[in-house]
Amino acid sequence: MAKNTRVCRYANCPFEGKLINLDTDKYESDEKKFYHKECFERMKKEKEKQALINADIACILDLWQKHISNTVNYGYLRKILNEYLERGVSSDYMVYTMQYVVEHKLPLRYPPGFRYMLDRQEIQDAYKKQQAAKLLKQQKEYKPQRHSEPPKFTVKNNSGTGFGIIANEFNK
Ligand SMILES: [Zn+2]
Numbered sequence: 223m224a225k226n227t228r229v230c231r232y233a234n235c236p237f238e239g240k241l242i243n244l245d246t247d248k249y250e251s252d253e254k255k256f257y258h259k260e261c262f263e264r265m266k267k268e269k270e271k272q273a274l275i276n277a278d279i280a281c282i283l284d285l286w287q288k289h290i291s292n293t294v295n296y297g298y299l300r301k302i303l304n305e306y307l308e309r310g311v312s313s314d315y316m317v318y319t320m321q322y323v324v325e326h327k328l329p330l331r332y333p334p335g336f337r338y339m340l341d342r343q344e345i346q347d348a349y350k351k352q353q354a355a356k357l358l359k360q361q362k363e364y365k366p367q368r369h370s371e372p373p374k375f376t377v378k379n380n381s382g383t384g385f386g387i388i389a390n391e392f393n394k
Pocket residue numbers: 230231232235236237240257258261
């Protein structure tokens with residue numbers, strides 16, 4: 223290793239050997255750790271995203287405990303929620319589903335039943351409507367002088383999980 227190189231500490235660093243040349247590469251350092259500038263930005267975004275997801279999960283656990291069952295096995299419920307996250311279901315949609323279940327007093331008692339709620343067409347439709355309204359509101363707020371088109375929902379035909387549309391459109 224040359225004198226002026228460091229190893230980038232970002233776990234998913236895409237650069238060869240994760241090496242940073244301090245003379246020629248853009249980098250950030252955080253205490254004694256070094257990162258390529260690009261890796262640092264990516265890591266920051268991932269952390270922010272993870273913080274949002276954690277807050278959403280905490281919100282679901284809280285609603286569950288208050289409205290469904292206060293003896294729910296947290297570890298088990300968390301595990302199930304994480305499985306959906308891994309399958310591409312957005313945490314935002316999961317919170318929405320949970321709120322919908324509570325508001326409409328839908329029959330949900332045990333963590334495995336949450337899947338059926340996520341799958342419910344009426345909830346998916348209500349969520350899409352809410353997202354469309356949100357987009358429209360944002361457009362009005364940020365571009366008041368421009369004539370803006372209403373948001374279009376592209377429905378991607380993502381076969382498989384059944385959550386494709388939700389995941390593709392909103393898990394960003
Ligand atoms: Zn890197």
